[in-house]
Amino acid sequence: MTTHRSTHPWDSTMYFTHADAIWNTHPDLRALVVVADNVRAAKNDSDRLGDLAKRVEERQAAAGEAEMPEIAAWREAFSRMGLKPTQYRCASEALLRRYRKSHDMPSFHPLVDYLNFVSMAYGIPIAAFDCAHVTEGITVRPADGSETYQTFQGETEHPAPGEVVFADPEGNAHARRWTYRQSARSVVSAETDRVLMVIEAHHASAAQDLAALKSELDLGLAGLGVRVTDTTVFDPAQRRLEF
Numbered sequence: 001m002t003t004h005r006s007t008h009p010w011d012s013t014m015y016f017t018h019a020d021a022i023w024n025t026h027p028d029l030r031a032l033v034v035v036a037d038n039v040r041a042a043k044n045d046s047d048r049l050g051d052l053a054k055r056v057e058e059r060q061a062a063a064g065e066a067e068m069p070e071i072a073a074w075r076e077a078f079s080r081m082g083l084k085p086t087q088y089r090c091a092s093e094a095l096l097r098r099y100r101k102s103h104d105m106p107s108f109h110p111l112v113d114y115l116n117f118v119s120m121a122y123g124i125p126i127a128a129f130d131c132a133h134v135t136e137g138i139t140v141r142p143a144d145g146s147e148t149y150q151t152f153q154g155e156t157e158h159p160a161p162g163e164v165v166f167a168d169p170e171g172n173a174h175a176r177r178w179t180y181r182q183s184a185r186s187v188v189s190a191e192t193d194r195v196l197m198v199i200e201a202h203h204a205s206a207a208q209d210l211a212a213l214k215s216e217l218d219l220g221l222a223g224l225g226v227r228v229t230d231t232t233v234f235d236p237a238q239r240r241l242e243f
Contacts, residue, residue: 015137016196017240022140022164026077030206031234032214034197035131035243038227039188042110045223052117059123060100065093070123073203074179081164083177090179091125110224111195112188118220122213124201125179127166131194133186135168137242138196140178149173150185166198195226196243207235 016033023029065071071093075085089097095116099105107113112128119126129138145161148171159165159173166175175182179200188195197217201210210233221228230243 013242014131014134014196015240015242016198017137017139018234019139019141021142023236023239025080026202027236028073028202028204028206029234030201030210032199032210033230033232033234033241034199034214034217034221034228035195035230035241036197036221036226036228037194038225039111039195040191040193042224042226044110045114045220048220048223049113049117052114052121055121056096056099056117057103059121060096065096065100068096068123069203069205070201070209071096073201073206074125077178077202081178082162088177088180091127091181092119092123092179095120096123109188109190109192111192111221111226114220114224115197118213118216122209122216124199124209124213127175127179127182127198128188129166129174129182129186129196129198130188130192131196132192134174134196135170135172138166138168138174138198140164140166143167143173147171147173149176150183152184152187154184207233 074090078085078088099120105116115126115128143159143161143163143165145158147159147165147167149157149159151157159176164178165173167173172185173183174186199210199213232241
């Protein structure tokens with residue numbers, strides 16, 4: 001377990017955690033949780049994106065998505081949730097499949113663009129939430145059916161009971177089907193200043209790969225001008241971060 005915390009100006013404590021039900025069903029889960037501010041001032045780092053793009057292309061030249069251990073483990077996790085892994089794909093697989101077809105990615109925001117390439121380079125999904133639009137904190141847990149999820153088309157959905165969601169205490173679902181799709185409610189935008197990043201993996205070398213990914217983020221986020229304030233590695237003995 002590794003935790004790093006530095007002082008920051010926010011006066012309200014937030015949290016991130018996984019419910020016991022998640023750990024009981026997915027004991028191999030490992031996660032890296034990072035909190036950062038000064039996101040509004042983030043600048044593009046085209047050189048770093050170029051280096052990451054080369055790594056993505058090397059990864060894709062070596063294997064198809066289904067053969068990548070990071071993706072295969074997420075497919076197994078989706079199957080365990082009763083989802084067809086070729087119908088609902090984790091975010092990193094969806095990005096890799098898109099990039100394989102076009103060899104290009106649309107630009108959304110300097111931080112989001114960077115995280116998308118990091119996700120593809122490591123084959124591990126990364127979620128980024130605007131803390132200003134999250135009430136108190138997030139728990140990854142099975143839905144009870146009362147949660148509300150905002151689509152990017154402006155519609156409201158209610159996840160089915162048992163579906164894994166990222167939920168806050170007000171019942172806002174900030175992601176559906178675990179790492180399948182984030183909500184428009186807390187998406188990173190030009191107005192975002194504080195972000196919660198969640199990076200999760202299930203494969204055998206997850207702990208080592210998350211450590212390497214953390215080293216990438218330490219350098220890459222600093223290059224964007226983003227300030228990391230909290231970092232925690234989650235495992236069965238470390239299941240909660242307050243920030």
